[in-house]
Amino acid sequence: MSVKNILEKRRSVRHYDPSYKISSEIITSLVETASKSPNGNNIQATRYLIIDEPDLRNLILPIAFNQQQVIEASTLIVMLGDYQAFDKENIIRIHEEGFQAGYFDESLRDYLAHAAINYYKNKSTEDLKIELTRDVSLASMSLILLANEAGFDTITMSGYDSKKLKDALNISERYLDVMLIAIGKGTKAGHKTVRHNVNEIIYKNEII
Numbered sequence: 780m781s782v783k784n785i786l787e788k789r790r791s792v793r794h795y796d797p798s799y800k801i802s803s804e805i806i807t808s809l810v811e812t813a814s815k816s817p818n819g820n821n822i823q824a825t826r827y828l829i830i831d832e833p834d835l836r837n838l839i840l841p842i843a844f845n846q847q848q849v850i851e852a853s854t855l856i857v858m859l860g861d862y863q864a865f866d867k868e869n870i871i872r873i874h875e876e877g878f879q880a881g882y883f884d885e886s887l888r889d890y891l892a893h894a895a896i897n898y899y900k901n902k903s904t905e906d907l908k909i910e911l912t913r914d915v916s917l918a919s920m921s922l923i924l925l926a927n928e929a930g931f932d933t934i935t936m937s938g939y940d941s942k943k944l945k946d947a948l949n950i951s952e953r954y955l956d957v958m959l960i961a962i963g964k965g966t967k968a969g970h971k972t973v974r975h976n977v978n979e980i981i982y983k984n985e986i987i
């Protein structure tokens with residue numbers, strides 16, 4: 780199916796077959812492809828925390844305001860951004876790997892690495908949070924498209940208590956939780972939703 784078709788047909792699905800299993804190989808393959816998404820300076824800050832322990836799912840249920848997809852969907856992923864990805868060591872390592880792979884020469888390696896280090900150097904925590912949110916969101920959308928292409932249904936969730944979720948799953952301050960994604964076999968189609976007419980959302984050169 781084309782990307783256009785997936786986007787036209789995809790709905791947020793809120794009811795899943797709890798007996799339907801998706802293998803970890805399939806999830807790994809979806810994540811591997813989603814990781815090819817564009818990301819700032821290629822620092823690769825997105826982390827995918829897969830929750831497959833039923834006890835943990837039950838723990839998350841009330842934290843996510845009893846949204847049944849948390850326990851019914853085959854796969855539940857906490858989409859995280861890793862603040863340590865901004866560390867100089869990580870930036871140097873990634874550019875060294877690109878150099879070793881033969882993708883660029885030494886001077887481009889050094890130029891790109893230093894440009895990235897300088898880009899993040901003076902950013903506030905709030906700025907870095909926005910950087911992580913951008914990167915994780917792009918990877919999330921890729922994952923949703925890939926999962927739908929593979930014949931699964933999905934839903935994105937921000938309807939949960941962030942602090943309680945991090946406490947329940949022992950997620951440290953190193954990580955920013957951006958959203959939850961549930962993937963599985965839907966038992967009830969997601970309801971249709973409207974979108975603004977395209978002419979209401981396109982502006983040219985200025986916005987008022």
Ligand SMILES: Cc1cc2nc3c(=O)[nH]c(=O)nc-3n(C[C@H](O)[C@H](O)[C@H](O)COP(=O)(O)O)c2cc1C
Nearest residue numbers: 789790791793846935936937938939958969970972
């Ligand atoms: C960041 C984000 C958070 C969302 N959180 C929830 C949620 O917690 N619960 C829910 O039922 N739907 C959630 N949704 C789904 C939206 O309600 C849904 O995408 C929107 O109504 C459009 O419907 P559609 O996805 O079926 O096209 C979320 C979507 C996004 C992008």
